Amino acid sequence: MTEAPMSEAKPDYKATVFLPRTEFPMRGELPTREPEMLRRWEEMRLWEKLREAGEGRAPFILHDGPPYANGNLHIGHALNKIHKDVINRAQQMSGRDANYIPGWDCHGLPIEWKVEEKYRAKKLDKDQVPVLEFRRECREYAQHWLDVQAAEFKRLGVAGDWVNRYATMDFKSEACIAGEIGKFLLNGALYRGLRPVMWSPVEKTALAEAEVEYYDKKDTAIYVRFPIADTIARGAPAEVADLLGCAIVIWTTTPWTIPGNRGLAVGHELDYVLLRVDALADGSAAVAGEKFIVSEGLLEDFAAKTGITAHSVLRKFQGRDLEGQLFKHPLHKADAGYDFTVPLMLGEFVTMEAGTGIVHMAPGHGEDDFFLCRAHNIAVPDTVAGDGTYYPSVPLFAGLHVYKAADPVCNALQAAGALLHRAEFMHSYPHSWRSKAPLIYRATPNWFIRMDGEDKIREKALAAIDTTQFVPGIGRNRIRSMVESRPDWCISRQRAWGVPIAIFVDKTTHEPLRDAEVMARIVEIFAAESADAWYVRPAQDFLGDKYKAEDYEQVFDVVDVWFEAGSTHAFVLEARGLPTPADIYLEGSDQHRGWFQASLLESVGTRGVAPFKAVVTDGFVLDEQGRKMSKSLGNVTAPQEVNDKYGADILRLWVMNSDTSEDLRIGPEILKQQAELYRRLRNSLRWILGSLDGFTEAEKLPEAKFPALEKFLLHRLWELNQKIQGAVRDHDWTGVYPAIHHFCATDLSAFYFDIRKDSLYCDHPDSEKRRACRSFLDILHRCLTAWLAPALPFTAEEAWVTRFGAEASVHTTQFPDVPDIWRNDALAEKWQDKIRAVRANFTNAIEQMRREKKVGSSLQIALSIPEKWSFGLSAEEWADVVIVSQVELSSETQKSDESMELPVIAPGAKCERCWKILPEVGHNATHPTLCIRCCEAVA
Incomplete structure (x- = not known):
């Protein structure tokens, strides 16, 4: 038998198609691959290679604002560091040398507060712990979280010089911070003064504005009578004699400040009235026939709240007519300790927004109060201690905490016949961002940097703001308004964990010792031994041979952490030979009040220039509904x-x-x-x-x-x-x-x-x-x-x-x-606006045919396109653009611009390789199922 001839095998054209091939997987599996990539970068010393590549290039410095080494990173940290990293990487890839040095804030109240917690849990007083032991625990706590956060930042892909990171608690950093304080000391801008500052009775320290948060708080508002003294001020208008026997009425939301009252304030050109009470509602504390002084603009509101249903206006006058008039302290009948008069003064800060238009002045508990009383040579009384209790010398209220003083003060005022009205109300009130406890204003000796002295820090800072780039631009107005209105900078804190304000004060003259050699010696010792040396070494080691330690008081207040952070340009950039000012400072919008401003004032005060060329600001991160994130909300x-x-x-x-x-x-x-x-x-x-x-x-x-x-x-x-x-x-x-x-x-x-x-x-x-x-x-x-x-x-x-x-x-x-x-703008316009529009018309029509089951693929389609709609493309190019098998460019002119041939089924056979339907398929004997193009491709 003869064997049957074998049929010729059918060609496998699929294998001739150039399909995409790559080892880049479709699924990212980033949680697994990213840590592997981090290890690869570390092994290949990528950061070092970037620094080597950057040699000789123009430097770019984004100076890192230090996050606080206290807890795991939150989403705001991620936003901040990722934004910085994108800018740094882009600058490096644009031909700059972007050397980024990450850093941390390590001193201050939040860490101290956390370390204290374990003592509070054991009912121990941290003040009984040796200061060096306490500082060591704070340092260890900060180092732990610094390491944790560094690892978390790296996991986010943030590239930086992590090996040479900076920290405010590094010995050299502490030494430089002490040296920066010394610069203000030596140029005369640093002084010790008594004035009210925002004070935390819980943490027993002054706080900066950036450490303050505002929460709603229920408080007591009171109207209080101040009876007029028996004599009229010399030079007062004749009609003011009618005031004898009246009382001026103040309104305050802080009853606890009444024991510290030493004056009254009215507006210079504001209008006031002397009224007589004619009729009263039941329960009113006013008395028919008595006379009050209140502002004219607030008269009706005052009468309604105090239950005065009818009154007569006896006199009208302006605030300046009352200047110098004396009034009795409202508690003068309650205790001999208050048997004195207080003067009425003119204050530009008095407004008609609420109350009576008369403000009671407690110079130990308010900035306006303090400065107005000081201008009139009124002494500031010591009423409240650092823990928030009244001093033993305060009549009636000794030892009482101001948080609990509303009822006792109101009761004493009522007993003295001075309380006219009392009401509870809710308002936004400052709290410590750490303890969440309410704050008070309290006058205490502190160290300040003078904003308007010979160095003209405010003026220079405002000028620097005007020449700085802000992104977004609104940031300029925000920080400018803050600098314009801010008081002198209080830089001292009554805590243990921080850089001490390493200053000596002459016990005789009470003046700080301004000696460059002493400051240099302090800086040198701190650099070698850390700021702990201030607590260990005898004072004579710092003073040297020129001075005797027994003649000087050694200051142990620590410096405000915002001053430390504001000094980073000195010990991170200048000390490492990096360019200053930095190209960018980038932080959240709250840092216009915090780090941006502290850095600006510190640099302007010591170098006369801003530490940055540009300030970039981020917003805050909220949940999907626009709410602030909180664990209680679970968001x-x-x-x-x-x-x-x-x-x-x-x-x-x-x-x-x-x-x-x-x-x-x-x-x-x-x-x-x-x-x-x-x-x-x-x-x-x-x-x-x-x-x-x-x-x-x-x-x-x-x-x-x-x-x-x-x-x-x-x-x-x-x-x-x-x-x-x-x-x-x-x-x-x-x-x-x-x-x-x-x-x-x-x-x-x-x-x-x-x-x-x-x-x-x-x-x-x-x-x-x-x-x-x-x-x-x-x-x-x-x-x-x-x-x-x-x-x-x-x-x-x-x-x-x-x-x-x-x-x-x-x-x-x-x-x-x-x-x-x-x-190529012309080409772009043609493709973007014209060709794509024609393509969309056809693809929509073809899609409709697919939905109607007339075709299964666009390659079954043939199109006719008027030449005037071809926009220079050939029929073959249009077939590619619309993804059809055949296109004919029609030269017919009778068609309107709006008409276009509808898609039709393409004539011919389907190419087995490219799937186009073309009349030419079958004309090649070797490859009878292929089109001409595919025959050439597989030949």
Whole structure:
């Protein structure tokens, strides 16, 4: 038997299609891959390589405002550090040397308070603990959280000189801070004075404004009579004689300050009346026939609240007519300790907003009170001790805490016949941000930096603000108004954990010792031994041979932590030989009151210039409903949890997709949205990498030979590069990464990739169109990966390494050069506005045919397009753009502009390789199921 002839095997054309291939996976699996990438960067010494690459370049300094070393990072920390990291990375990739030194605030009340907690839990008094032991515990606590936060910042992908980080508790830092205090001492701006400061009775220390939060608090408001003295002030108008026997009425929301009253204030040109009580409501504490002085503008409100139903106005006069008149203290009948008169003075701060238009002056408990009384040589009485209790010398209230004083004071006023009315009310009141306890104003000796002395610190600071760049611009007005109105800077705190105000005061003259040699000796010892030396060494070690220790008082107050943070430019930048002023300071908007202002005043006061060229401000982070985050509401988004579930790149993408100058929102749904946006970006990178499989330099086609479509996409890259360069220049990244995402989703995935798939998969490798496409994708990969690198450092690195190998890093490269020759506004307008509009009309019509089951694929379609609608594209190019098999350019002129041939079923047979339906399929005997193009590709 003869064998039957074997049938010829059918060709496998699928294997000849150039499908994308890449090792870049579709799923990011960031929680797993990111830690691996961090280890890789550490092993390859990436930070050191960046510093080596930066040698000789123009430096860029974003000076890190120190976070507080106290607890795990919160979402605000993440926002802050990610924003900084994006700016630093972008500057480095723009050809600058961006040396970023992260740092920490380590001294101050919050850490001291935490260490005290364990003593309070054991019912021990921390003041009985040796100061050095207590300071050691504070240092260890700060170091623990510094290490924790450093690891958490690194996990976020923040690049920096973590090995050489700074901390305010480093020995050299403490020495420099003491030296900066010394500069104010030596130039005369530092003085010790008595004046009211915001005081925490719980923490027993003065607080800075930046350490104060406002919460609603229920308080007592009272109207109080001050009977007029028996004599009328010399020079008063004749009609003022009618005032004999009357009482002036004040309104206050702090009854506890009444024992400290030493005066009254009225407005110079405000109008006042002398009224007689004619009728009363039941329960009113007023007496029919008595006479009161109140402001005319508040008369009706006063009468309504005090139950006066009828009254007569006996006289009208202005505040200046009352100046110098004496009134009896309202408690003069209750105790001999209050049997004195208080003068009436004119105060510019008096308003008609509430009360009676008369303000009671307690110079120990208010700034306006203090300065007005001091101007009239009125002594400041000692009424309240540091723990919030009245001193033993205070009549009636000795030992009573001011928090509990409302009832006793009101009872004493009532017994003395001085209380006219009492009511409880809710208002916003200052509290300590740490203990959450209410604060008081309390006059106590403190160290201050004079704002308006010979050095003109305020004037210089305002001038520096005017020449500083602010992003957003509203920040300038915010900090300017604060500097314009701020009082002298109180820099002393009555605590143990901090840098001591290392000063000696002459016991005879009470003047601080201003000696440069002594200050230099203090700084030298602190640098070697830490500020602990101030508590260990005898005073003579610091004073040297010129002075005797017994002649001087050694100051043990510590300096305000805002002064420490404000000095960082000295011990981080100057001390390390880095350029000053820094290019950028970047923090939250609350730092106009805090770090920005402290740094400005410290630098202006010691160097005459601002420490920064630009100030960038972030908003606050709220939940998805716009509420402040709190554990009680259960709406806290922790960065550690986001890292574990999504990865740091998702958190970073959230930051850069937001308008950081406004308040930001975050929560589960928003993070899901960001993960979806990330997926689209990742898919774009994956498609590009797959389509570049096997690409070599020899395949490159000059850009001049690119088809119009690729040239249009080059223009879009030029537009995006303009945004990138603008952000690098202006430090404002708002809208940049949303624009990149829009480009990937709209210009690439839904347009360019869709159009060029056919050419990439099916054209011969030497096809000029395919080479142009792959050459453009090479450019696109380099641009897109580099532009994403600052915001998505892990993903961008993965996309770079996938293509260029394990030894490569996108972060050591620079942003690609995008020449202006790529700009083509006319071409962009044609493609963006015209060609895409025509394409949309056809794709909508084809989609309708798909829904009606007339076709299953757009490649079953043939189109006829009027030549005047072709906009210079050939029939073949239009077939690519609309993704159909056949296009005819019609020269018919009778059609109106609005008419267009509807899609029809394409004639011919389906190519087995590219799936286009063409009449030419079947004409090649060797490959009877292929079109001409595919026959050439597989030959």
